[in-house]
Amino acid sequence: MIEFKHVTKVFHGTTIIDDISFVIPDGEFVVLLGESGCGKTTTLKMINKLIAPSSGTVEIGGRDIAGMDTIALRRRMGYVIQQIGLFPHMTIKENIEIIAKMNSKDKDRMEENARKLMGMVNLDPDQYLDAYPSELSGGQQQRAGVVRAFMTEPEIVLMDEPFSALDPITRSQIQNALIDMQATLKRTIVFVTHDMEEAIRLADRICIMDGGKIIQFDTPENILKYPANDFVRNFIGPKRIWTSPEYIKTRDIMITDPVCCHPKLPAFKCIELMGRRKVDTLMVTDQYRRIYGVLFAESLIGIQDLKKPAEELMYQTFTSVSPDSSIVDLLTLFDEKHLSTLPVVDSQGIIEGLITRSTLVNTLSRQFISGKEEGK
Ligand SMILES: Nc1ncnc2c1ncn2[C@@H]1O[C@H](COP(=O)(O)OP(=O)(O)O)[C@@H](O)[C@H]1O
Ligand SMILES: [Mg+2]
Incomplete structure (x- = not known):
C-alpha cells in the first residue's frame, strides 16, 4: 500500500504539489492524469525518493519512506520512463537482466523469467534476447523496458509516460500487453500520462491532477459519469460517448x-x-x-x-x-x-x-x- 499524507512540494518558493493525500492499495493500477506541468512526475518521483516532500509523508506498507534505505526501497520498485533508457552497447538480455542481477535474485531462473515476461509483451525471446537495442523498433525497445521493470518481481512499478512517444497502433498494442501482464502479475502500478484515452484503458482508478492538486480520484467509469467539476468535464471532452461508449449504461x-x-x-x-x-x-x-x-x-x-x-x-x-x-x-x-x-x-x-x-x-x-x- 502506498499512502500520501498531506504531501506538499515547494521548489524555489513555488508550490508544485499542494497538500495531496491518497491511498493506493496493493495490486491496484492507478493512473496520474493531467496536463503538462501539473505535478505528475514530481508525485511519482516522491514514491521512489528521487524527490523528497517539503512537508507531509509518503508511506509504503504503513512506514514513512523518509526513514527507509533508499537503495533497498528502489529495489522493491520497477521504473519505466519515456526515454526507454536501454544501454546501447548491451544486448536485450543483458539490459533486461542488469537490475535483477544487481538484486542477485535467483540467477538460474533469470533467463526463464525474461522469456516468460517477453512472451507477455509479445517480444519473441528467440529473436530478440541477443539483439542490440538499435536493432529493435521504438515499440519493441519499450517492450523490453517494460520487461526490465518487471524482472525484479517488484511490489511497485512506476511508469512515467512510457508510451507517449509511440505511434498510436504500437501504443495500443503495448497497452494491451500491459493490461494482460497486470491481470497475471497484479503489481501495484502508478502510471503517469496526459492522455485521457490511455488512462481510461489502463486504470483501475484515475487520479486527475491540476496545479499540484488532486481534482478527482475515482474509477474511470465514475469519472466519466460524474465528473467532479468543469475542469474534469473539459478534460474528458464532450464527445466521450463516441470514444468510450462502453461506459454509457442503459440505466x-x-x-x-x-x-x-x-x-x-x-x-x-x-x-x-x-x-x-x-x-x-x-x-x-x-x-x-x-x-x-x-x-x-x-x-x-x-x-x-x-x-x-x-x-x-x-x-x-x-x-x-x-x-x-x-x-x-x-x-x-x-x-x-x-x-x-x-x-x-x-x-x-x-x-x-x-x-x-x-x-x-x-x-x-x-x-x-x-x-x-x-x-x-
Ligand atoms: N527540479 C525542479 N525545480 C523547479 N521546478 C520544478 C522542478 N521539477 C519540476 N518543476 C516544476 O514543477 C511543476 C510540475 O512538474 P512535473 O511534476 O514534471 O509535471 P508533469 O509531470 O505533470 O508534467 C512544473 O511547473 C515544473 O516546471
Ligand atoms: Mg512529467
Whole structure:
C-alpha cells in the first residue's frame, strides 16, 4: 500500500504539489492524469525518493519512506520512463537482466523469467534476447523496458509516460500487453500520462491532477459519469460517448416510467391507454412490475373482440436488456433485431425502464451537438 499524507512540494518558493493525500492499495493500477506541468512526475518521483516532500509523508506498507534505505526501497520498485533508457552497447538480455542481477535474485531462473515476461509483451525471446537495442523498433525497445521493470518481481512499478512517444497502433498494442501482464502479475502500478484515452484503458482508478492538486480520484467509469467539476468535464471532452461508449449504461439513458398494463386489461382499455399516453407499445406487467410480455399497437388493429385481455394479445417472447448493459450492446441489439422498443429488465424479471430507438438517437445526437457547440 502506498499512502500520501498531506504531501506538499515547494521548489524555489513555488508550490508544485499542494497538500495531496491518497491511498493506493496493493495490486491496484492507478493512473496520474493531467496536463503538462501539473505535478505528475514530481508525485511519482516522491514514491521512489528521487524527490523528497517539503512537508507531509509518503508511506509504503504503513512506514514513512523518509526513514527507509533508499537503495533497498528502489529495489522493491520497477521504473519505466519515456526515454526507454536501454544501454546501447548491451544486448536485450543483458539490459533486461542488469537490475535483477544487481538484486542477485535467483540467477538460474533469470533467463526463464525474461522469456516468460517477453512472451507477455509479445517480444519473441528467440529473436530478440541477443539483439542490440538499435536493432529493435521504438515499440519493441519499450517492450523490453517494460520487461526490465518487471524482472525484479517488484511490489511497485512506476511508469512515467512510457508510451507517449509511440505511434498510436504500437501504443495500443503495448497497452494491451500491459493490461494482460497486470491481470497475471497484479503489481501495484502508478502510471503517469496526459492522455485521457490511455488512462481510461489502463486504470483501475484515475487520479486527475491540476496545479499540484488532486481534482478527482475515482474509477474511470465514475469519472466519466460524474465528473467532479468543469475542469474534469473539459478534460474528458464532450464527445466521450463516441470514444468510450462502453461506459454509457442503459440505466443512464432509459425512460424510467414506461407505460405498463395488467395482463387482464381488455383490448379497448389498452387502446385507450395507448392513445392517452401517446405510446404504441405497452409493457404487460403484474402489480409487482414483473414483466409478462409486450403489447404492440399493431396487434390491436382491427381486432374483433375488444374484451380480449392484454395477455392474449401480447408477445411473450420478447428481447429485453439489463440496466447495466452498455450503449454498445444496445446498438448491437437494435441493429440485429430490428427493434423499436426494448424493455429494460433486471435479473428478477422486474421492469426498470424502456429504451426506444429514438431514446438512442437522441442520446447520441445530444452528445454530438453539445460537442459541436463547444467546438471540440
Ligand atoms: N527540479 C525542479 N525545480 C523547479 N521546478 C520544478 C522542478 N521539477 C519540476 N518543476 C516544476 O514543477 C511543476 C510540475 O512538474 P512535473 O511534476 O514534471 O509535471 P508533469 O509531470 O505533470 O508534467 C512544473 O511547473 C515544473 O516546471
Ligand atoms: Mg512529467
